[in-house]
Amino acid sequence: MTSREQPSRKRPRSEDASLKNSLSDSERETHEDLIFIRPMRPLSVEPDRDDKFWYKDGNVVLVAGNVAFRVYRGLLASQSTVLDDLCSADPAWHVDGCPVVHMSDRAEEVRSLLSVLINGKTYITKREVSFEDLAIWIRLAHKYRIADLLENSLRRPSLQSPHHSITAVNLARLTETSSILPLALYDCCQLPVETLLNGHTYPGGRVEKLSADDVQRCIQALSVLGVQRTLAIVKSMDLSACGYSCRFECADHVSAIKTELLEDLKSPGCRHPLCSWARFMGQYNRDMTSNVKNSAHPMCPRCIKTVIQSHGQVLLECWKNLPELLGIEVEGWATAQDA
Ligand SMILES: [Zn+2]
Numbered sequence: 001m002t003s004r005e006q007p008s009r010k011r012p013r014s015e016d017a018s019l020k021n022s023l024s025d026s027e028r029e030t031h032e033d034l035i036f037i038r039p040m041r042p043l044s045v046e047p048d049r050d051d052k053f054w055y056k057d058g059n060v061v062l063v064a065g066n067v068a069f070r071v072y073r074g075l076l077a078s079q080s081t082v083l084d085d086l087c088s089a090d091p092a093w094h095v096d097g098c099p100v101v102h103m104s105d106r107a108e109e110v111r112s113l114l115s116v117l118i119n120g121k122t123y124i125t126k127r128e129v130s131f132e133d134l135a136i137w138i139r140l141a142h143k144y145r146i147a148d149l150l151e152n153s154l155r156r157p158s159l160q161s162p163h164h165s166i167t168a169v170n171l172a173r174l175t176e177t178s179s180i181l182p183l184a185l186y187d188c189c190q191l192p193v194e195t196l197l198n199g200h201t202y203p204g205g206r207v208e209k210l211s212a213d214d215v216q217r218c219i220q221a222l223s224v225l226g227v228q229r230t231l232a233i234v235k236s237m238d239l240s241a242c243g244y245s246c247r248f249e250c251a252d253h254v255s256a257i258k259t260e261l262l263e264d265l266k267s268p269g270c271r272h273p274l275c276s277w278a279r280f281m282g283q284y285n286r287d288m289t290s291n292v293k294n295s296a297h298p299m300c301p302r303c304i305k306t307v308i309q310s311h312g313q314v315l316l317e318c319w320k321n322l323p324e325l326l327g328i329e330v331e332g333w334a335t336a337q338d339a
Pocket of ligand 1: 247248299
């Protein structure tokens, strides 16, 4: 940046907190939970121009962290009334003739948001989106009231990611999107207790934690889900009522497998109750000669299919009851699972 115009209004040097308290209404824009603070003087360290979003004919400069983005005010204003208001306020100073707007977000967050706002909707509909980008879009679309981006982002399947379950819960809470909560909380219940209590640390050191209420909810649900896992074994591992007259000794074998599972409740292939048994049961298929490992309990394909289907019914019931098991209410959840 080659030139700066000093702000017309002088303000004594002050810490952010006291500056915030001393702002007049005209200097403080309030959008419900949002308060934008506009520093009345240039930064002591000149921000770096962003490599991607620095258009020579741009007419507003956004500064986030130590990065400056020169973009188009009309483009921002057309998509967000909050950004419009922010850009319309008296600027603290100018850079290259452009008003400078301070963002309270991190530079990478603003860059990610601009990539959508400037590149358009095709960017979000055609491109594989990382969870990190998705989380940024949801937070900022909620903050800056960008309805279509928020709605689109909340619908994306990649939001349901076991590796980011804590963030998914917090995004669901932030945006009051309860339909995301059951699976996200369920995934949190699979986390190590230490992570559940202390949060997930992202590269760079940022820690994402559950609220105390949600931590308590997950801890209470752990025993409930443990019971569901046990019930799934008891209900599914039973061929007595299937009506198929098997010429092998599958009933005996399934009983033996059940006993083993109950003795060692670690998992049939995975830790949690909402997991299909297709692969797990497949290893007992007597027709598969490679299953030497489980030759002690060989079963015919027909009986294996019966067990898998029976377990599928148990899973469906568990899935329908998931909000209740987790101690939350999600309107229309059970109905949606029937559809
Ligand atoms: Zn059989």
